[in-house]
Amino acid sequence: MPFTGEKSNKLAHSSIIRNPEIIESLSDYKILFNKVPPKETFQELLKEYEIDRTTIRFVYTVDGGFEVIPIDDNFPSAQVGFVQFSQNLVNLEKQSDMVLDGFVDPFKFNQIFEAKTESIDLPIYNTASITDSTILETTRKKIASFFHETKTYREEGECLSSTLFGILSEEDLSKNIHCLNPACRESNNQFEFKKNDFSADNYVCICPLCHKKVYLTDILRLNELVDEEFGSHGILSRLSRVVEQLLPINFIRNLLKDERMSYLNRLTALSSIAFVLDGPLAIYGEPAKINRPILNYLCDINLKLEQHNLPGLVYFGLQKTGKIVEHVELLIKHLQEKNELIKTNSVMVISDNYRYNYIEPKLYEDISLFGKETYYGQDMIIFNQQGNPYVITSLYPQKRTDYGFSDNIFSIESYTRISETISLINELNVDMYSNALLPIVLAHKYASISLQPGVSTLTDFAQSFFNSEK
Template structure:
C-alpha cells in the first residue's frame, strides 16, 4: 500500500518497477501455461448456441393481464469514520427504498406538447427504510466484540422496522423472516432454528422465536436474526462494508417478498409488476434464505391461481456483472435483434459466461432463472424470474422449461414499456427506487459522518485536505 503525503497524494511507484516482472522466467512460464479460448471458433459456436436458445417476444404465450402499476425495491449502503483520533471507528448507514409507480399516470400522453412534472411526481410514491449499525470498533457496551455488536444492531433493525399500509399488513423484518424462512405467506413459523450459539459455539439447534433467548451454555443472547449468520463475515479489524452489503441484500429481498405478499391480498396484485434491483439471489452466509424465498413466491402464486388470478411480472433486474457484459457483446455482434429473448441453461452459462464444472449455476444463491432480452428500442436487459410451477430453478440446468415461468411474456412486455433514456438500459421504476435509496458520495458521506459524530457526542472534524485543482484550459 502506498503512503500518502501532506497534500493527500499517494506515493508514486518507480516508473521501471514493472521490469522485474517482464524479465522473470517464472512469470513468463506461468503465462504460457494458461489456456485461452479460440476466439474465432468461440464466435461461431456462440452464434450457433444463441440461434438455438433465442426466441421472439411474440412467440411467448401471453398468460397474464395488462400491468398498470409497478413496485420496485433498491438499497444503498455507506460506511463512515467517526473518530479522528481512532481512524478504525466506523458506523454504517443503510437505506432500502420501495417505489410504487402508477404506470397509467406515468406513461399517459401529455394533454399538450409538454409533460407536466407535477403529474410525474404524483405518479410515484416512495417508502424508505433507514438504519445504522456499528461496523468497526464502536459497540454497545464495554468488552463487546464487533460480531456481537453487529448482531445486536441487526436484531434491533429487524424488530423496529415496520412495513405495510393496512393494519393487517404491518410487520417487522423479524415477522417477515418468520414468514419466509420456515413459514408461509399466510402463517409465520413459531421459531427459527439457529445451528450454533454465535458467542460460544455450542451446538443447537437453538429454537428462537420473535424475541432473543439466552444460550443455555454461556447465557449470552441468541437472536432470531442469527439464523442469517451475518456475524460469520465480520472482519475483526477495519471496514465491514461487505457485511453491510450482505445485510442490504437480505433486507431488500425480505422487503420485496413482503410487498408481493401484501399486494397478493387483493385483485390489484395481478396488474402490479414487482421489480428488485439486482438478480433474484442471496449471497454470503445468509444464502440459505434463497430456498425460503423460492417457496414463498410459489405459495403466493398457488394462492393467486386458486382465486383465478394471473401472476404478474416478478423479476430481478441485473445492471452490472459479467453476464451483463456478455449480453452487450451479443448485441454488438447482432445476435440479439430487438424483441429477442434468450434463455440461459447452465451449459451455456458454464461454457461462455462463467466457466466452471457442470454444477448448477447459482444453485446455492439464486431463486430466479436468468434470461437476456433486447427491447424493441434496443435496450439490453439481464433479468431473473422465479420458477412458479414448483421445484427449483436448478431443475432447468439442462434445458429451460418455459411453462415453469408463466410470467415471461408479461415481463418482457413490461420491459418494452417502462424504459427511460435517462440512463443506459434503465427502467423507470428501478430508477425511481434508486433515487429514493441512493446515498451520495463525497459531501453526502461527510454529512453522514458529521451526523454520527454529533449524535455520539463527538466534536465534528474538518474535511480532509483536498489535492489542488488546476483550472481547465
C-alpha cells in the same frame, strides 16, 4: 503501505512496467470467456412474442446503498456504516405521458411515484454502543432492532422480523440457528431451537444452556462477517442484499393481510403488481440459505393465485452489470459487424450449457445446477421492441423440490407471464442509462449515497453525536 499523511511515489509504477518478468508474465494472460455462439445457434435460442399492452398496474421496486464513515478525527480508524433502502411504488396508470423521448417529466413524476426509505447504522471498526463492549454485541442488537421496526406496507402491518419468521420452516430454523456464545458453540450439547422458542413480541429467545440472547436474525449468519480486530466492512453489502430480497416479501404478506379488502381483491391486487428488484434474484455468502424459504413462499403465492384463476406473479431482478451483461454487449457487437438483425420482443433462457460454454467456467464438476445455493430465479436475456437488451432473473416457476425442476426452469413455456414482462420492459424503458428501467432508476436515486455531498454530510452528522469520552 504509506505512513499517515505520506504522499505516494508518483513514479513507483515505473519499476513494474519495465520489469521484463512482469512483461513476459502478462503476455501469457488470456480472457477466459470472450467468444460468442454461431449466429444460427443464438437466433434459434431466441423466442419471439406477440406483445399486448401489459395488465400490470403498479410496479414495486427496492434498492439499497451503503457507505462507511470515520467518526472521530483523533481516531481515523473508528468507523460506522450506514445502509439505506428505498422502496418505491409506481402507478403505471398515471405513467403514460410522463416519459417523453426517453426522458422523465419531473412534475408528472411526483404524481405517480411513492417512495419510502429505511436506514440502519452499524459499527464497523473500533466502535460500539455505549452499553456494549464489542462490535458483535452492537451489530446483533442493531440488526435485530432494524428487522423488528421495519415495515413496508403500513404501520399496523407485520415487521420484517415477522416476515422472516413466517417464511422459515421448522427445519430451516432448527438447522441454521445456534447460540453464538463460544462456550455453547464448542459444546457437544448444542441446543436445537424451535420456532415456538422465540417470543412473538421481539423474536428473541434465551439459550437454556448459557442464558444468553439468541436473535431470530442470527439465522442470517451476518455475525460471521464481524471482525473485532480488522473491522466488519463486508457486512454492509451482505445485509443490503438480504434485506432487498426480504422487503418485497414483507410487502406481499402485508397486502394479503389487509382486511380492508376482500381476500379475492387482495389476490387480484397482488397479480396486478410487478416486483422488480435491482440485481439477480439471489442471496450470496452467509445469508444465502434464505433464498429457499423465499422461493417456497412465492411459489405458494403463485399456487393461491392459480387456484383463484388469477395470473401468477411478475417477479424479476434486473442486472445492470456482470458477466452476462458483458457477454450480451459482445454478442450484439458481433451481430452488428455481420449486419445481423436481432429479433425484437424476444427472450432467451440462459441454460447451464450455454452459460458454461460462453459466459463463465463451471468451477466444480459435481455442481448439478448453476446457483444451486444462491439463486431463486433463472437468468434470461430479453430484447425489447427496439432491440435493446435487458438481462433479468425471473422467479423460478416451481420449488426446487418439485418434480421436473431441473428441466422446467430452462423451458420458457414454464414462465407464464414472460410476454407481460417484455411488455412491461417496453413501457418502462428510459434513455437515462444503459439498460435502464424507470422504477429501478428511481429506486437507486433514493437509496444511493453520493460521494458529495452525501458522504461528507453523513460524516459531519455522525461526528456530531460521537463522544470519545463515553
